[in-house]
Amino acid sequence: MNLPRMMKQIILQLNSSQVSPMVPSTTPLPSHFPALDGLRGLAILLVLFHMLSLLDKQTGLAAFVYFSLSSTGWVGVQLFFVLSGFLITGILLDSQRAKNYYSGFYMRRTLRIFPLYFSVLTVAFIILPAIGIQPSPTDHNNHLWLWTYTANWAALFGDSNEPFPHFWSLAVEEQFYLVWPLLIRSMNPLRCVRVCLIIVLISLVVRAYLVWEGMDHTLIYQNSFCRMDALAFGSATAAALRVPSWKDWILCKHKYLFYWSIGVALASSIATRDFAIYTPFGSIISYFLVALIFALLLTAAAGADVVGASGWVSVLRFRPLQVIGKYSYGMYIFHKPLHDFLGAPLALKFNTSQSVLLSTIYIVISTCVIFAAAFISWHLFEKHFLKMKQFFVAKL
Numbered sequence: 001m002n003l004p005r006m007m008k009q010i011i012l013q014l015n016s017s018q019v020s021p022m023v024p025s026t027t028p029l030p031s032h033f034p035a036l037d038g039l040r041g042l043a044i045l046l047v048l049f050h051m052l053s054l055l056d057k058q059t060g061l062a063a064f065v066y067f068s069l070s071s072t073g074w075v076g077v078q079l080f081f082v083l084s085g086f087l088i089t090g091i092l093l094d095s096q097r098a099k100n101y102y103s104g105f106y107m108r109r110t111l112r113i114f115p116l117y118f119s120v121l122t123v124a125f126i127i128l129p130a131i132g133i134q135p136s137p138t139d140h141n142n143h144l145w146l147w148t149y150t151a152n153w154a155a156l157f158g159d160s161n162e163p164f165p166h167f168w169s170l171a172v173e174e175q176f177y178l179v180w181p182l183l184i185r186s187m188n189p190l191r192c193v194r195v196c197l198i199i200v201l202i203s204l205v206v207r208a209y210l211v212w213e214g215m216d217h218t219l220i221y222q223n224s225f226c227r228m229d230a231l232a233f234g235s236a237t238a239a240a241l242r243v244p245s246w247k248d249w250i251l252c253k254h255k256y257l258f259y260w261s262i263g264v265a266l267a268s269s270i271a272t273r274d275f276a277i278y279t280p281f282g283s284i285i286s287y288f289l290v291a292l293i294f295a296l297l298l299t300a301a302a303g304a305d306v307v308g309a310s311g312w313v314s315v316l317r318f319r320p321l322q323v324i325g326k327y328s329y330g331m332y333i334f335h336k337p338l339h340d341f342l343g344a345p346l347a348l349k350f351n352t353s354q355s356v357l358l359s360t361i362y363i364v365i366s367t368c369v370i371f372a373a374a375f376i377s378w379h380l381f382e383k384h385f386l387k388m389k390q391f392f393v394a395k396l
Contacts, residue, residue: 030305037322038301038318039083039298040325042321044331046076048363053359080332087238089239090241093238093239098396112389115381120333120337145171152171155216156223163341180231180235190239203229206225206226211284234294237302257300257303258297258300268290275290327371
């Protein structure tokens with residue numbers, strides 16, 4: 001595959017003033033993309049396979065395949081970032097003229113994110129210690145990073161964010177939610193695309209500089225500036241679909257965008273040795289390539305939804321995968337504490353770290369338990385806050 005030629009073709013097509021007659025330029029973008037629920041489900045499954053793996057025996061073909069797949073599961077977080085960029089930017093661009101642009105957006109995000117997040121912290125750091133249960137041996141001063149959504153900066157100051165080390169990604173997204181509406185308020189879609197591409201370039205440069213300076217991998221992995229290219233790629237995709245002269249071409253070419261995502265994924269996997277991020281080259285380029293792949297895949301899925309296409313996208317519309325996507329936020333919140341404090345200690349008694357089969361069974365059972373916890377949380381707690389979002393709909 002000639003990637004430079006492919007990218008040149010994309011640019012020429014996007015800059016073309018001609019539109020395809022296959023899809024009328026007035027085709028509205030839906031408020032909900034079913035295939036993206038499937039992508040969200042895929043993202044959390046990738047994360048769980050990566051985070052719940054207990055196998056430490058690396059001999060044999062089965063173990064090699066297992067480790068290769070589980071070590072690449074970190075890309076699930078990158079997919080979450082691309083999805084967030086796409087969905088949030090679409091909401092902001094469509095509500096730019098709303099009288100309650102800021103209050104509507106921030107309140108709806110607050111109702112979706114804060115209740116479960118802060119309830120978990122309250123239970124862990126206030127209620128459990130009050131009854132004599134200490135969930136973490138770390139200094140309580142470190143918990144400030146979690147309360148303030150700045151956990152991804154803790155490592156820079158030599159602190160930790162235990163017992164919720166996975167909350168760093170939620171901090172990155174919350175910082176994005178806070179800043180992005182301010183930047184995009186007066187941008188038209190075309191300008192937004194250009195700004196996003198500049199952000200992608202800045203992210204590459206920042207990672208290259210930190211690698212050059214010998215910065216610790218964890219700092220690069222969790223730093224907002226190092227991970228903002230995924231959010232920017234998702235945002236650029238949402239903006240591109242709102243540029244009239246680009247939209248029709250994107251919608252009509254959704255199948256080719258899917259093929260390109262597969263082609264770029266295969267070529268990138270070889271170039272980066274399965275998207276390794278622990279090498280200097282991988283630390284710089286793997287994040288970029290994974291974000292690009294998922295941006296192409298997301299665009300293809302969104303385009304297929306708009307034009308009502310079937311085929312490959314039916315996989316993302318698979319009902320169980322969409323249901324998992326619906327509860328993915330709660331699953332992400334609960335997976336690490338359930339694994340660390342309940343699952344892993346129990347699983348090690350059955351010697352799961354030495355068997356591919358037993359380790360896989362553990363992941364399947366744990367995923368079911370985590371899903372159940374998220375399901376119960378959503379129906380008994382979260383949805384009551386989500387109902388209040390109706391009071392903060394954009395007033396155009």
